[in-house]
Amino acid sequence: MRAAVLTEYGEPLEIQEVDYPEPTPEQVVVETEACGVCRSDWHAWQGDWGWVGAQAPTGQVLGHEPAGVVAEVGAEVENFREGDRVAVPFHLADGTCHQCRTGHANVCETVLPLGFTGVAPGAFAEAFPVRKADVNLARLPDDVDFVDMAGLGCRFMTAFHGLAHRADLAPGDWVAVHGCGGVGLSAVHIADALGANVVAVDIREDKLEAARELGAAETLNAADSDRVAGDVKALAGGGCDVSIDALGIPETCQNAIGSLGRRGQHVQIGLTTGNEQGQLSIPSDAMVMQEVDFLASFGMPPTDYGEIFRMVAAGKLEPGRIVSEELSLDEVPETLQKMDSYDTVGIPVVSEF
Structure with a gap:
């Protein structure tokens, strides 16, 4: 499958053929329908955040604001099935630590940031795996658009x-x-x-x-x-x-x-x-x-996404209004380069892989 890969800090991402993911028992594989291009991706591309132990390694597939469809389900996953429409937070939690058990999965003690670490390849790809799927997936309402929800996993x-x-x-x-x-x-x-x-x-x-x-x-x-x-x-x-x-x-x-x-x-x-x-x-x-x-503020626990969905259903929130443009995967490297000079407005979203 195709993916945008960080090969060298500050150099354009490369669109490469990489292996399609195989889910472990507690994972699902999500086929990406849309993924926002975020300034945090720019930070990863620049090699930032080593000072907090969060520097993305070279070889990393970036992308952490996805919405998509569950394509494969691990044997231990209980709450999701193939075909489910989902959003995924960038902070993949373990579901067992004190923070997770008290409703603060966004600051999980063993958080794995989607698209920033080799064990959590990101969503600038046709598909990506999700750790502890029962903890980290949020089911999307049927009447919301994937592109409109692409910023949900991080910025929104x-x-x-x-x-x-x-x-x-x-x-x-x-x-x-x-x-x-x-x-x-x-x-x-x-x-x-x-x-x-x-x-x-x-x-x-x-x-x-x-x-x-x-x-x-x-x-x-x-x-x-x-x-x-x-x-x-x-x-x-x-x-x-x-x-x-x-x-x-x-x-x-x-x-x-x-x-x-x-x-x-x-x-x-x-x-x-x-x-x-x-x-x-x-x-x-x-x-x-x-x-x-x-x-x-660092993300939001997926258990709270319902608040946003209810406001969307009531017409009080319209995340799609912040989406500025739809891109192909091939346009991601150039879009990140534009962020050097803050030349993007709103949320650019990859919708063609």
């Missing part, structure tokens, strides 16, 4: 978890979203659906226009401001209740925290590059004096 659910579960967000609150890439635009749409008022911040007008279309009440082009945090506060009438750094660089993190009012909550979603290597400075004294909370 991470933004949803951050706003709906990690932050104490209430209708009417102000939310500042710094960085309007795929996860940032997902956060804009979700915050609006949850009844919040959103200030979207970016340096690209096309991304700010997308944010306005997805419900942002206010937008700010950071390239035109020499006091981003102060301008966001003014737009929100004195300070935001929740802020999100959806990029993971010092400037966006600090501006996001600075956008908050007293007792605000910051949610860190963006992960860092090789420049920062996991270290971002924060205004800790001001945070202490204003009792600002620093939170984080």
Whole structure:
């Protein structure tokens, strides 16, 4: 089968013929119908995250935002059958550790990140295996489109978890979203659906226009401001209740925290590059004096996906609105290269393998 393989950091992925996966007893094989191209794939392609033990090895099949159809089922799998339509989270859990048993499978103690480790080949391929299928698969409703759900496995659910579960967000609150890439635009749409008022911040007008279309009440082009945090506060009438750094660089993190009012909550979603290597400075004294909370969001347990599906069914969430383009597998290398200069808008999705 065809797959996009990381052969050398920073060099274009190669489209290669690789072996079709065989499921172990606790696995299923999913045939890929759609897979988002995420900035985390860009990080893997760059060789990032060795500082947290998560550097993708060369030879890795990337891709971690898939939706597809179960094609083969291991002998020990109880809850899924061939033909089931499924979404798969990027954080493959074991189902047995304390975090899994207490409803936090997204931070499983033995997590295997899909598409970032050799034992969990990714979904830039015609098919891929899923560890502990009974724990890690979410059945898709029959009336949702695979392409619309492609961002569910990473960006969309991470933004949803951050706003709906990690932050104490209430209708009417102000939310500042710094960085309007795929996860940032997902956060804009979700915050609006949850009844919040959103200030979207970016340096690209096309991304700010997308944010306005997805419900942002206010937008700010950071390239035109020499006091981003102060301008966001003014737009929100004195300070935001929740802020999100959806990029993971010092400037966006600090501006996001600075956008908050007293007792605000910051949610860190963006992960860092090789420049920062996991270290971002924060205004800790001001945070202490204003009792600002620093939170984080890493995916979402598949057991909570029903919340998203119910909002989709009610017409309150439309993940497909964030999908910017459909690609073939052959276009993935070029799409990752465009992310060097943040040239993608929304969520590009591979739908042709």
